Amino acid sequence: MASLKLGDTAPDFTQQSSAGEIHFHDWLGSSWGVLFSHPADFTPVCTTELGLTAKLKDEFARRNVKAIALSVDAVESHAKWINDINTTQKTVVGFPILADADRKVSELYDLIHPNASTTATVRSLFVIDPARKIRLTITYPASTGRNFDEILRVIDSLQLTDSHSVATPGNWKDGDDVVIVPSIQDPEVIKQKFPKGYTAVTPYLRLTPQPNK
Numbered sequence: 001m002a003s004l005k006l007g008d009t010a011p012d013f014t015q016q017s018s019a020g021e022i023h024f025h026d027w028l029g030s031s032w033g034v035l036f037s038h039p040a041d042f043t044p045v046c047t048t049e050l051g052l053t054a055k056l057k058d059e060f061a062r063r064n065v066k067a068i069a070l071s072v073d074a075v076e077s078h079a080k081w082i083n084d085i086n087t088t089q090k091t092v093v094g095f096p097i098l099a100d101a102d103r104k105v106s107e108l109y110d111l112i113h114p115n116a117s118t119t120a121t122v123r124s125l126f127v128i129d130p131a132r133k134i135r136l137t138i139t140y141p142a143s144t145g146r147n148f149d150e151i152l153r154v155i156d157s158l159q160l161t162d163s164h165s166v167a168t169p170g171n172w173k174d175g176d177d178v179v180i181v182p183s184i185q186d187p188e189v190i191k192q193k194f195p196k197g198y199t200a201v202t203p204y205l206r207l208t209p210q211p212n213k
Contacts, residue, residue: 003110006135010035010128011108017096018078022068025132027096032065032155036125036146037111041073041081045145046123050097051089052148063155064130070098070105127155129162164211165193180206 004010010033012025036053038046053060053067060067071078078097085093100106111124125146127136135158140146157168166178182204184190190198198208 004126004134004137006137008134010126010132010134012132013105013108015105016075016099017068018075018082018093018099019096022096022098024068027068028066028128028130028132030064030130032063032130032159033128034060034065034067034125034151034155035070035109035128036067037070037106037109037123039071039123039142041071041077042084045143046071047081047085047088049146049148050085050093051091053095054085054089054091054093056148056152057094059152063152063159065155067095068098069095070100070111072100072103072106074101075099125151127151127158129158160210160213163213166208166211169207175210177207178210180208 010024012023014021014023016022036049038049040046050069053069071081073081078099082093082097085091098105103112106112109124109126111122123140123142123144123146125136125138125140126134129135136151136154138146138151153173156174157172160174160178161167164178165181165184167181168178169176172178180190180194180198184193194208194211196209198206200206
């Protein structure tokens with residue numbers, strides 16, 4: 001299928017995993033989701049990534065986010081790999097790893113890139129909102145591990161901007177000033193929505209303290 005775009009509905013699927021059979025949309029429930037793929041089990045970079053994800057359990061929970069990984073190996077292989085991850089990364093993997101041996105999910109999410117490999121999935125990540133819409137996609141090269149601080153930062157931005165008429169500037173982090181969206185021009189509306197005031201750097205760049213979540 002064609003590559004998934006921002007705003008597309010995340011494809012539903014039923015697939016086996018290290019935590020049993022997953023019916024994806026049902027499993028997601030009213031939560032946000034992070035679905036991220038790995039080329040294979042027992043790969044060094046992925047081992048560190050899954051360890052980081054496990055250690056960030058509380059950070060994901062605080063944001064109402066469920067994490068789910070994918071590899072094209074079987075459930076039995078995943079179980080052995082999880083033991084390695086728990087031991088080497090000094091954590092406990094408490095989220096599912098999809099066992100996509102038949103490449104069903106990989107094909108739905110366009111995770112097989114022939115220029116990289118005809119059999120292994122690329123290192124892609126999707127952030128999916130509770131309405132099942134894809135809000136972020138990132139694909140990393142096999143040699144580069146993901147930055148999970150950036151993933152959490154984007155989720156913070158998405159959740160904030162969904163609730164308020166703001167955007168987040170470059171290098172923004174939770175608590176920094178935000179940008180009033182250009183579509184809001186009425187002074188009374190601005191005063192109502194942004195009682196802390198704002199600084200007009202230019203007519204189109206107006207910075208205001210981050211609203212309460």
